[in-house]
């Protein structure tokens with residue numbers, strides 16, 4: 106439509122000029138020359154003739170086949186590139202996600218193992234300590250000096266074996282809290298203070314005893330000692346009665362550094378307890394310290410880290426606990442953190458009742474842009490393929506078509522040789538060119554034949570127009586032209602010319618008495634005698650009816666009178682031979698070149714009149 110509007114705008118009268126075919130119906134502009142398309146069924150020559158006579162076509166702006174191919178290829182390139190990029194992005198995302206799932210599973214298992222390895226050893230050691238006979242007996246009689254001394258040795262023995270070389274022992278009955286650290290500061294006096302049931306900072310101890318859990322791990326600041334550690338708490342029993350609690354503390358910073366803060370951008374590792382409270386995280390500020398004694402709702406839980414997918418995270422935690430899954434079983438799903446999509450992997454660590462959570466930012470770990478070089482190579486290959494296609498199209502189709510069109514225009518202008526100059530081509534285009542050559546030759550031969558015929562006919566018509574049908578002599582028109590030519594020549598050469606006017610005497614009587622046929626015969630006899638009686642370069646004509654003119658050039662008085670007399674005699678003699686006898690009266694005039702033809706004819710006619718008046722069958726010669 107836009108095409109039609111453009112063409113119509115530029116050439117509003119186009120429809121009126123090209124109304125012999127379906128163009129106006131289809132609203133498709135015909136192509137006059139390069140860049141214009143002829144609608145199907147539109148005859149080229151008709152268009153060509155119409156368009157050749159319509160100069161406005163030269164300003165007609167239409168899109169050539171070549172340009173349209175280029176636009177088509179550009180469009181194909183754009184669409185294909187966009188589609189390729191979309192598909193590529195989807196595939197790349199799929200690869201990254203699939204790869205991310207594997208990474209998440211591996212990372213979760215790896216982090217779980219790294220945490221459990223040191224912890225399990227410490228827990229086992231703490232359990233051994235809680236099971237120590239020496240300590241259990243002492244816990245019953247804490248004031249017994251011998252038992253205390255043995256207990257001190259036992260505690261020191263365990264302290265040296267703990268990773269961070271510290272221990273604590275808290276007795277239930279007295280609340281006495283014993284501790285020595287890696288610096289061995291309190292070896293002689295391990296009693297540090299007494300736990301107070303009314304002090305919130307000591308609530309953990311009384312709560313754990315109340316819950317009766319065999320062991321517990323939590324991150325807890327020790328206000329009295331001024332340290333924050335990952336504490337392993339194990340209940341001490343004697344005769345099925347809880348007598349106290351033993352354990353050790355692991356230095357949090359080094360623990361976070363070794364286990365949690367793996368220094369890999371895009372990967373966040375954290376551990377949460379069974380309630381979802383964050384226990385280990387590279388950012389100490391988000392750790393939920395002393396989770397044990399905090400009521401639900403006040404904890405720094407994993408929900409606070411996420412801004413999408415919290416429910417799913419809880420579901421996975423419940424599922425793992427319900428299935429009593431081990432650390433090797435990993436669940437994964439997508440959640441949102443800091444407004445970005447993260448892949449979450451989670452495993453349950455039943456040994457410590459914690460969960461290991463790994464959050465992977467796939468965009469940071471493996472951006473899809475890493476695949477851009479692949480897309481670039483693909484796009485370049487696509488571009489190359491389209492370029493090759495374009496070059497092939499130009500070579501195989503557009504260039505031969507262009508050459509064919511130019512040859513058509515030349516043939517249309519009459520240069521038939523242009524068809525033979527067309528370069529050879531193969532396939533369909535080659536066959537079209539071959540047919541066009543044959544057609545051009547046929548048109549050329551036909552045109553030449555027609556031109557010869559026309560020339561022949563023109564000559565015949567020309568002869569008919571200037572000659573008398575009955576006698577074969579020039580007619581009045583022919584003689585008039587000769588008179589003008591001779592007069593002009595005589596004027597140029599300063600010569601005179603002679604004009605003889607002959608008229609049959611009483612010709613009417615011949616017709617009336619002997620028939621019209623005899624009359625015609627008499628006219629032909631006169632013509633024959635005139636042809637025979639003049640010089641080769643003189644002219645004779647039937648002026649009309651029974652009147653004849655003879656034009657003599659060059660001519661003088663003598664030639665004029667001799668010729669006039671000779672002709673009169675020849676005609677008179679010839680009339681006796683076949684048919685009725687007849688004579689002619691002759692008026693002759695020697696004309697000067699500058700006398701008008703009208704006056705010359707009038708003078709010759711006057712001379713003829715005199716001959717008639719003088720009794721007919723005579724010559725009257727007039728000279729100026």
Ligand SMILES: Nc1nc2c(ncn2[C@@H]2O[C@H](COP(=O)(O)OP(=O)(O)OP(=O)(O)O)[C@@H](O)[C@H]2O)c(=O)[nH]1
Nearest residue numbers: 608609610611612613614616621622624625650651
């Ligand atoms: N057979 C024949 N007769 C013609 C032709 N053209 C004219 N005529 C006749 O020629 C005659 C001419 O007569 P006029 O010139 O008037 O007179 P005329 O009988 O010749 O007498 P004068 O000229 O006075 O001697 C007419 O009767 C015409 O019909 C023709 O082509 N064939």
